[in-house]
Amino acid sequence: MAPAASPLAYIPFVSVENMMRLVHHHGIEQVLRDLAEEIEGDYRRWDMFEKAPRLASHSRDGVIELMPTSDGQTFSFKYVNGHPGNIVKGYQTVAAFGLLARVDTGYPLMLSEMTLLTALRTAATSAMAARYLAPKGARTMAVIGNGAQAEFQALAMKAVIGVEEVRLYDIDPAAKRKAVHNLQGSGIRVTSCDTAQDAIEGAQIVTTCTADKAYATILSDNMVGEGIHINAIGGDCPGKTELHRDILSRASTFVEYEPQTRIEGEIQQMPPAYPVTELWQVVRGDAAGRRGSREITLFDSVGFAIEDFSALRYVHGKLQDGDYCHQLDMLADPDDPRDLFGMLQRAA
Numbered sequence: 460m461a462p463a464a465s466p467l468a469y470i471p472f473v474s475v476e477n478m479m480r481l482v483h484h485h486g487i488e489q490v491l492r493d494l495a496e497e498i499e500g501d502y503r504r505w506d507m508f509e510k511a512p513r514l515a516s517h518s519r520d521g522v523i524e525l526m527p528t529s530d531g532q533t534f535s536f537k538y539v540n541g542h543p544g545n546i547v548k549g550y551q552t553v554a555a556f557g558l559l560a561r562v563d564t565g566y567p568l569m570l571s572e573m574t575l576l577t578a579l580r581t582a583a584t585s586a587m588a589a590r591y592l593a594p595k596g597a598r599t600m601a602v603i604g605n606g607a608q609a610e611f612q613a614l615a616m617k618a619v620i621g622v623e624e625v626r627l628y629d630i631d632p633a634a635k636r637k638a639v640h641n642l643q644g645s646g647i648r649v650t651s652c653d654t655a656q657d658a659i660e661g662a663q664i665v666t667t668c669t670a671d672k673a674y675a676t677i678l679s680d681n682m683v684g685e686g687i688h689i690n691a692i693g694g695d696c697p698g699k700t701e702l703h704r705d706i707l708s709r710a711s712t713f714v715e716y717e718p719q720t721r722i723e724g725e726i727q728q729m730p731p732a733y734p735v736t737e738l739w740q741v742v743r744g745d746a747a748g749r750r751g752s753r754e755i756t757l758f759d760s761v762g763f764a765i766e767d768f769s770a771l772r773y774v775h776g777k778l779q780d781g782d783y784c785h786q787l788d789m790l791a792d793p794d795d796p797r798d799l800f801g802m803l804q805r806a807a
């Protein structure tokens with residue numbers, strides 16, 4: 460039998476089961492509010508982070524991405540995919556895991572599932588952005604695309620900015636029925652709609668979270684009235700957009716990290732000179748958010764590494780509150796750090 464691993468070998472691992480326990484312990488709306496606050500806090504210290512467009516490996520069926528960042532003390536990365544055709548095979552469109560590490564030693568601090576955490580952090584980021592960009596007092600939102608992200612998006616808008624009604628539409632009636640069912644008892648009034656046009660009727664916020672590897676037109680120009688806030692999260696890959704470009708010509712557009720969004724976001728349809736504002740500038744008060752009641756605001760969200768960093772650090776901070784992790788024997792730790800081979804030999 461191999462000798463027992465030493466303490467340095469063990470890394471906390473947050474499984475899907477433990478992530479669900481952690482969320483239920485604190486309450487999903489509280490977690491969404493806390494995540495929005497964490498992400499907002501990290502947006503305020505944006506200049507402290509290493510930033511680069513994520514590394515993407517594209518294939519016919521989808522994309523696999525690595526999303527690293529560091530604030531100089533802590534490093535994180537997320538592995539995430541986007542495969543719109545997965546649903547018919549019984550797989551998730553988006554699945555993820557991630558790691559938090561110490562910069563001083565390079566040793567991991569925590570490995571975690573991030574499929575649930577991505578849905579939570581994406582929704583929290585959307586709601587944080589809406590706080591600056593949505594019309595004041597927005598109470599009704601539409602969610603077009605009622606897949607894995609949909610209910611998280613609705614609940615975050617309720618928890619963070621007080622949305623009271625959600626109007627749902629999906630081309631697949633089964634997805635819509637699922638979302639209607641899941642949001643029952645959430646305290647949000649839910650309306651099931653027959654078309655996207657019907658869904659956006661009376662909504663001050665429109666979230667598009669569809670998945671199709673195509674230049675899709677989920678919203679066309681004539682559907683979008685003055686004063687609306689569009690939270691576009693589904694267009695997040697080259698060749699994958701949701702909005703007709705004429706909407707972009709009328710909108711004030713806010714992005715996470717411009718170099719990445721130019722490649723992946725709705726603005727890939729626009730010339731390089733098309734003006735955008737990075738959201739951190741608005742959060743810091745260096746740039747204006749919504750400037751008037753008639754302005755169309757667009758959060759062209761693609762998901763950025765700093766949001767995952769915030770989410771992982773939040774989960775890491777909660778590990779002390781309860782028994783939310785397993786210890787993984789993940790790092791080889793010989794008694795003499797240089798005797799890696801000897802450790803292997805002795806285990807024979």
Ligand SMILES: NC(=O)c1ccc[n+]([C@@H]2O[C@H](COP(=O)([O-])OP(=O)(O)OC[C@H]3O[C@@H](n4cnc5c(N)ncnc54)[C@H](O)[C@@H]3O)[C@@H](O)[C@H]2O)c1
Pocket residue numbers: 541543546552553577578581603604605606607608609628629630631634668669670671675677691692693694695760761762763
């Ligand atoms: N911006 C971000 O940070 C971020 C994070 C996570 C996911 N995403 C993206 O959000 C999208 C949704 O993710 P998901 O996990 O919910 O995917 P999903 O596959 O679970 O759900 C997508 C839904 O969109 C519906 N749909 C497709 N075309 C439609 C159309 N024309 N009109 C109405 N509905 C339509 C599908 O029927 C499906 O129910 C994906 O494109 C994903 O890549 C972005």
